[in-house]
Amino acid sequence: MDLAHSPADEAFRAEARAWLHAHVPAAALPSLETAEGFAAHRAWEAELAADGWSVVNWPARFGGRDCGLMRWLLFEEEYYAAGAPGRVGQNGVSLLAPTLLEHGTEEQRARVLPAMARGEVVWAQAWSEPEAGSDLASLRARAVRADGGWRLSGSKTWSSRAAFADRAFGLFRSGPGTGRPHQGLTYVMFDLRAPGVTVRPVGRLDGKPAFAELFLDEVFVPDEDVIGEPGGGWRIAMSTAADERGLTLRSPGRFLAAADRLHALWRERGSPQATASRVADALIGARAYQLFTYATASRFLAGERLGAESSLNKVFWSELDIALHETALDVLGAEGEAVGTEWAQGYVFALAGPIYAGTNEIQRDIVAERLLGLPRGRRG
Amino acid sequence: MCFLPDAEQRAFAQSLDTMLGKAGTPAVARDWSRGERTGGRALWARIAEAGVFALAVPQAHGGLGPRPVEVALAFVELGRHAVPGPLVETVAAAALLTGAGPAERFLADLASGGSMATLAVEGAYAVDGDAAALRLVLGADGLRLSPGHGPVRSSLDPARRLTRLLPGGQLLVPRPPVERALSWARLATAAQALGVGLALLERTVAYVGQRVQFGVPVGSFQAVKHRLADARIALEFARPLVLGAAVTMSAADVAAAKAAACEAAYTTARAALQLHGAIGYTAEYDLSLWLTKARALRTAWGSPDDCRAEVLRGRP
């Protein structure tokens, strides 16, 4: 059991650090939840991709470096420590890409992944519906067979950044109801600018037009944009959800960097005793998450598959994120109220953590039933 | 890097678990609380035979160590099985005596299980001073061999018998490696607390799975499930801190592990008591052995705030 990275991994880390040092913009980009910021972040993705840093763990033929999980973690540590911009392509990179790598065709991978890596095509996730949130399998948007493809109708909601994104991926009901809600769902990719699509931005808590509601009226999707077997979408979506909550959505680098910044802020403000324990807890939590992830990655590299354990993760990082940002706002005192600061923005974003990617209540159910073996309740 | 215990380390923890599982540790702990030590000493000999104390002692002095990762893994098992006695103190004493010149003569006896040690800062309570053959006091002028102990007081955890060590006695080492010993004490306490938390969770999951109210197992109620899910999350994130601290042995990492593991064990103890209802609140039900230990370990060798302060000090 050790924590020492190999000399080759350390060399990789040093290379990433040097590149980031030379390229990270000196001034923060405008928020990626605005039109202007979105464009600036796209340009940053292109810059990352030009030197092969946008998707380091992907296969080289799609724009990655084939570098494996451990180096991805090291890259992320360096990325956030360098204060680099948020990733506008997050949904595509952490959800659709792993799905295509596992379930897509080679043609789909070759068509979708390189453009995603360069930020040319930014993807939105279209899973939730007005009546289907935690109970996602109750979704009603339909896919109906058409010549050479499918026609999509219905509505989707809470689609992050869909106001500015190019394409979306989601689940649609395609089969006759067999009485089992998880059956007859088809996983498709579609164009947000296709005829029949209406995108209506919905302001977030801070008013930024981040989410959108999507209205679909007979939107045509060719067969080559269906992922996996028609009707077999649920299984595919669930493997993607495990990726989202598990390793790829929120890397420890982000929390390590945030906890360090919090500690620096606290010191700057004279190390007030009233918040000392909470600052220490943020440092401890970030370290715990880093080591937990190293252990998970080690298991993964030893050939184990990860399952319900990803639900442990999701609850932990989302609560850590809120505690950390709340502490920062308290350290700032009345100043913390001012909108637009990095801490206030981070706080608003953190508040959503226990809701998206499967609410924490649902994750706790999974931990209790699948990891602890407690009896299933009346849900589902 | 591979941040996982290797096959040999896992087998070691497993064999310790098997041995302790057969040893009837709850009865041993209850006897120990009453000052009856025959069972406790026999168990101590078997733990020593398994190599646990030798892991903290250098090879030059009859040990197998120092091997903090293995010590941490062992202490998780000792905590899970509620083993009584000055376990942490014996390991910390070994760290304190290592490199301490002529005082190193005590090490071989600690490694072999021939003697138990206890250890305290002058004026503070020492655990099981009435049972330990080697009583070490850290005073202003260095490390002394205490000539004896005062009256025994019971602890919130009845299996930890509190004693004050008598002042004076032979000066063993003028400048002992206190920092190192504190790190070992905190590491072993953190691992023991993690084991205590794991045992509490395991027993509570089993209980709520079979206790029926309103016609269903109480474990099918979401309020019950979520409390146990939170306990599991806290324990699962304390574990890598404990093992990571054993790898680095940095004072800040060890303090982080101690704070997190004790907090997780304590949260689990609160949930365990609540979810057992009244039966959990009785002394004769074995759950009490772990419930009370979770509380006592929380402040042993550094309160949560002491540990957090160390974490803050350790940052550049």
Ligand SMILES: Cc1cc2nc3c(=O)[nH]c(=O)nc-3n(C[C@H](O)[C@H](O)[C@H](O)COP(=O)(O)OP(=O)(O)OC[C@H]3O[C@@H](n4cnc5c(N)ncnc54)[C@H](O)[C@@H]3O)c2cc1C
């Ligand atoms: C910032 C943000 C970004 C998002 N981005 C996207 C996106 O890009 N694409 C997308 O498809 N969706 C997205 N979502 C939507 C998100 O996935 C849903 O909000 C989430 O699944 C919860 O659904 P809901 O909001 O309908 O809440 P509901 O399911 O209505 O739940 C309401 C409350 O009831 C609780 N609850 C529900 N069922 C149970 C149960 N069985 N046991 C206990 N409690 C229960 C929930 O935990 C919650 O607290 C995003 C949400 C947010 C906040």
